[in-house]
Each structure stands twice: as C-alpha cells, then as structure tokens.
C-alpha cells in the first residue's frame with residue numbers, strides 16, 4: 001500500500017480522536033464484541049457520554065446490549081457511501097449511543113472500493129474517520145468493534161482511532177496469526193495516523209487465576225508485536241454460562257451481577273466475577289490511555 005502521508009487535505013484533525021478506542025485482532029472469537037459492549041456500558045455508567053460502533057456484518061453487539069437488530073447497519077453503510085456523519089441510535093443506556101452494525105455493513109467493502117476508484121485510496125481509507133469526526137465533540141469515549149479477517153475494514157478502523165486494544169484468547173489462531181495480521185495492519189496505519197498506539201493486549205476467556213497462561217500471552221505478544229507490547233494485568237475469566245446469558249438477555253455482565261445481588265438466584269455467581277473482571281480491565285484501559293496521553 002502506498003499512501004501519501006498527509007491527512008490534512010481530507011480535513012482530518014487527529015486531535016479530535018483522542019478518546020477513540022478500537023478493538024481489533026486479525027481473528028474472530030477472541031472477545032472483541034463482548035469487550036466493546038461491556039467497556040462502553042461501563043464508560044457510560046461513569047457518566048461519560050459514550051459511543052459504541054459495531055462494524056460487524058454479524059452485528060452481534062445488539063445481542064450483548066439488547067437493542068434489537070434495528071436497521072441492520074443500513075444507516076452506517078449509507079453514511080459510508082456518501083461521506084455524511086454517522087447516525088447513532090440514541091439512549092441504548094443512559095449516556096450510551098450506538099452505531100448499529102449488521103448485514104448491511106457488509107456493503108462497506110464495496111463502497112470503499114468505489115471511493116478508492118473515484119477519489120483515490122487515501123479518501124477510501126479515511127472514510128470512517130471522515131464520517132466519525134463530526135460526532136466526536138459529543139462523546140468522551142468511543143469504542144469501535146472491528147470485524148475479523150477483513151483487512152480493508154480493519155484499516156478503516158485503525159485510521160479512525162487513537163488507541164488499539166487487542167483482545168486475545170489463548171490459542172494459536174488469535175495469538176500468533178491474529179496478532180501478526182493485526183501488527184502488520186497497525187504498522188501501515190501508523191504511517192498515516194501518527195497518533196495511533198497499541199494500548200495493550202486484553203487476555204480473554206481463560207480460567208480464572210491462569211497466571212501461567214497470562215505470562216505465556218505476554219511472551220507471545222512481545223514476540224509478535226514487539227518487545228514493548230503491553231498486556232493488561234486484568235484478564236477476563238472464562239464462563240460459557242455467562243456468555244450465553246449475556247447474549248440471551250442482552251445485558252452486560254455488570255447488569256446481570258446487579259440483578260443477582262438484588263436476589264435473582266437464576267443468575268450464577270460467575271456473573272459477579274465476570275463483572276469484576278470487566279470493571280478492572282476497563283479501569284486499566286482508561287488509566288493506561290491517560291498515562292500515555294500524559295507521556296505524549
């Protein structure tokens with residue numbers, strides 16, 4: 001890819017993107033969508049006006065947050081086609097809006113190809129940044145969920161974010177192949193989006209207290225992403241029961257844990273553990289972002 005280095009001619013001011021977190025890994029099934037939904041909901045609970053963006057053709061985020069299929073990503077694809085500002089679904093929770101994904105989002109690949117043909121590659125790859133930028137003054141945090149195995153859309157997301165959070169599961173697909181693909185996409189994107197940083201790797205879905213696995217993930221992340229690769233100390237524990245419940249109920253781990261505390265015994269104890277994991281991990285994500293910002 002041969003991209004010119006200036007983004008100013010597209011009107012992109014990367015200072016605006018300071019609170020945009022993208023969640024990416026070359027592979028699927030590693031926790032991107034669930035972490036996006038739970039992180040966005042926590043951020044909203046902290047009274048930060050928050051936007052979650054679902055760039056998945058599967059549009060699973062509606063299952064995690066329970067807002068239904070809506071327009072299945074039609075408005076999202078239309079904005080990308082015309083370059084108009086994205087249109088959020090408002091009030092999914094207090095302080096939480098969502099850019100809805102779903103099957104219509106699959107059209108974005110074709111749209112971006114058309115833009116590349118008519119306006120050039122740079123215009124194409126900055127399209128998401130262009131459509132997102134006008135919304136940014138309204139939000140204190142934006143979480144962008146990216147699709148796996150889709151290099152074009154991954155690049156769009158990397159050019160519309162300040163920080164990348166990379167969820168991994170302990171398997172070769174996500175750790176080696178997924179991180180490698182992600183690392184390559186990152187290296188290209190940072191040539192254009194000079195503020196982009198890999199904030200850290202988020203260890204998802206291992207049994208609680210799996211410290212040996214955590215250390216191994218640190219080693220593998222440093223091997224693939226470089227010796228400064230950081231792995232957040234807090235992991236997200238494994239619970240198939242909770243995974244099912246979250247998507248059946250359309251509620252976050254925190255919300256389910258609150259219901260259990262209020263007496264709903266059908267919700268397992270794992271809800272409280274998982275909620276605590278997400279709370280701590282998201283706190284670490286915000287803390288590290290603020291440390292990197294201060295160091296910059």
Ligand SMILES: Nc1ncnc2c1ncn2[C@@H]1O[C@H](COP(=O)(O)OP(=O)(O)O)[C@@H](O)[C@H]1O
Pocket residue numbers: 027028029030031032033034035060205236237238239240242243244247274
């Ligand atoms: N705490 C958990 N433990 C085990 N599996 C989980 C947990 N939370 C979610 N899952 C499941 O793991 C799978 C992958 O998660 P998801 O967030 O969709 O990953 P991605 O967006 O990277 O594809 C989903 O089927 C999801 O329901």
Ligand SMILES: [Mg+2]
Pocket residue numbers: 029032033034056060
């Ligand atoms: Mg997903």
